[in-house]
Amino acid sequence: MTAHTSPAAETAPAARRGRRPGTNTTRQAILTAARARFAADGFTATTIRRVAADAGVDASLVMQFFRSKNELFAAVMSVPAEALTRFSEAFEGPDEGLGERVVRAFLDVWEVDAESSEPLMAMLRGAIANEQANGQLCEFLEERLLVDAITSRDIDDATLRAGIVSSMLVGLVVGRGVVGVPTLTGAERGKLITLVGPAVQSVLVPAPQSTDG
Structure with missing residues (x-):
């Protein structure tokens, strides 16, 4: 006897892998990584690529949120x-x-x-x-x-x-x-x-x- 698969199961999209759950969460992860990196290495030594690696995202994604290192730095310098x-x-x-x-x-x-x-x-x-x-x-x-x-x-x-x-x-x-x-x-x-x-x-x-x- 052949098992039947429901239409919903057949059309349900596969779970995404390697993506952070939501824009706000991703942006915060980038800011957290950048804050620590700028504090440890300074402005000149910090790169978008290193921040992206620390945050666990692609460098292109960092650039989507912050168009330049200067813009990222400005966002990081927000003191509570x-x-x-x-x-x-x-x-x-x-x-x-x-x-x-x-x-x-x-x-x-x-x-x-x-x-x-x-x-x-x-x-x-x-x-x-x-x-x-x-x-x-x-x-x-x-x-x-x-x-x-x-x-x-x-x-x-x-x-x-x-x-x-x-x-x-x-x-x-x-x-x-x-x-x-x-x-x-x-x-x-x-x-x-x-x-x-x-x-x-x-x-x-x-x-x-x-x-x-």
Whole structure:
């Protein structure tokens, strides 16, 4: 007796292999791979082909979503709003201990939370060779991050002070995450916060001017 196959079974399409389930999922996989690759290798060394390999897709598919490496990089450099909120919260509260709170929040954003640290590290590495990354990094540090927070405390010369603190903190991150200075990479975060905090404190909380004389 011959077994009969239903028409539905005969016409049902075969399951696709090697394809990701949906446009959004594929795009996110590419962004995740690109974020990690840009953060690790920088803008110049990162290629569309390597990102595609990391994401498990064809390079042509990456180009369908992002027409160039510059466009892909711009999408990667989107820093979560939560990172800004976390940093701004460091400026809440009394002047006492402000420097240490700021350093701790900065290191948290740049080193602890991968969702924020990877695009930031991509910015930092990319700023060396990519004008767009350089502009994004300056905007993030001086406009979106420090200036607004410092201005909220009614401090004179907020922009200048933001630039000074930015340079100090970025230098710390570069030493730990990019250059790899042994004494910095081997230092505990708590120790760094204790040492750098007072220096940041002196910039953010000016000593009251003497009225003598």
